[in-house]
Amino acid sequence: MNEKTTIYDIAKALNVTAATVSRALNNNPKISAATRKLVMETAAKMNYKQNKLALALKSGKSNNVGVVVPYIDRNFFSAIIRGIEEELYPLGYHVIICQTHEQESAEIDNINALLNAQVDGILMSVSKLSTQTSHFEHVLNKNVPLVFFDRKKDVKGVSTVTIDDYQAGYNATKHLIEQGCSKIAHLSGDWALEIYKNRYKGYKQALLDNGITFNKDYVIKTKSDIKAGHKSVEKLMTLETPPDAIFSSSDYVALGAIQQLKKMGVKIPDDFCVIGFSNEPFTKFMELSMSTVDQLPVEMGKMSAKVFLEQVKESNVKIEKKVVLAPNLKIRATSTKK
Structure with a gap:
């Protein structure tokens, strides 16, 4: 049978009205348990599939939540998604995952697709190349809750869940100073993203607070990959006064730096001490385990979901929350002098 079964087919088979079938399928309390059971059994036999989109349009609730991330294959973002799902699945929500590959055009397309799918909310980490905010304002104008996690833009009415990147940069640098390092380099990400700018500011302040002169030659902006770590170390070690430590804004860059330093003997x-950022799984299992800053991604995901749920509950009240999680420094072999 090619034609889809409709509620009218079920009504005809049971000799009841289509309205009765519809109410039974949607748990309407006016329908008796016996009738509902009969309708559900008949619907299953006739292979009836409810049109979820039509239901969402009618009820204004789809039980779907959109999650937008730059990359799904980064452990940090997949762990955030896990946290979101752990919080939302038990409540009957389904998560639709989109990735932007750091492109603003993909970010806009994803948001429009999610809005067209009638999602109940969008939780997202902003792409590196995102410059405008009109697509975020469009979400708010549709009365759809929007929550930024990790990377954010300042948009009125949008809640955010981040870690204290400034404090993370400060703590990591202070730890290196306590290990006796005084010429500390910083491998930073793109300052178009607030997270990298704040890690840099924390690094710089820790130096100044501990009487160490800031040296701009020790700061290099890099991509977040291993090759960038190789190149950065090559550049730093040719300086007249090379550094004796690196605080990197990325574990991948820190890994590349360690590989290059070893190659140089x-x-x-x-x-030489090294600290990365993110607590990627590989950091624990390296020949020398890598010191790093744990960004608590599962907790960040759970908290983002909780903020979304609060907004749904208080649908008539506009909530704007700024949740800041405390970073956790994981001190391991690469920054612990004997």
Whole structure:
């Protein structure tokens, strides 16, 4: 049978009205348990599929939530998604995942597709190349809750869940100073993203608070990959006064830096200390386990979901929350001098 079964077919088979079938399928309390059971059994036999989009349009609730991330294959973002799902699945929500690959055009397309799918909310991490805010305002104008996690833009009415990146940069740098390092380089990400700018500010302040002169030659903006770590170390080690430590805004860049330092015969951590950022799974399992800043992604995901749920509950009240999680420094072999 090619034609889809409709509520009218079920009504005809049971000799009841289509309205009765519709109410039974939608748990209407006016319908008796016996009638509802009969309708559900008949619907299953006749292979009836409810039109979820039509239901969403009618009820204004789809039980779907959109999650937009730059990359799904980064452990950090997949762990955030896990946290979101752990919080929302038990409540009957389904998560639709989109990725932007750092492109603003993809971000806009994803948001429009999610709005067309009648999602109940959008939780997202802003792409690196995102410059405008009109697509975010469009979400708010549709009365759809929007929550930024990790990377955010300042948009009135949007709640955010982040870690204290400034404090993370400060703590990581202070730890290196406590290990006796005084020429600390910083490998930073793109300052178009507030997170990288704040990690840099924390790094700089820790130096100044501990009487260490800030040296702009020790700060390099890089891509977040291993090759960038190789190149950065090559550049730093040709300076007249090379550094004796690196605080990197990325674990991948820190890994590349460690590989290059080893290639050059530099002893880690005896002569050179390294701290990364994100607590990627590989950091624990390296020959020398890598010190890093844990961004608590599962907790960040759970908290983002909780903020969304609060907004849904208080649908008549506009809520704007700024949740800031405390970073957790994981001190391991690459920054612990004997």
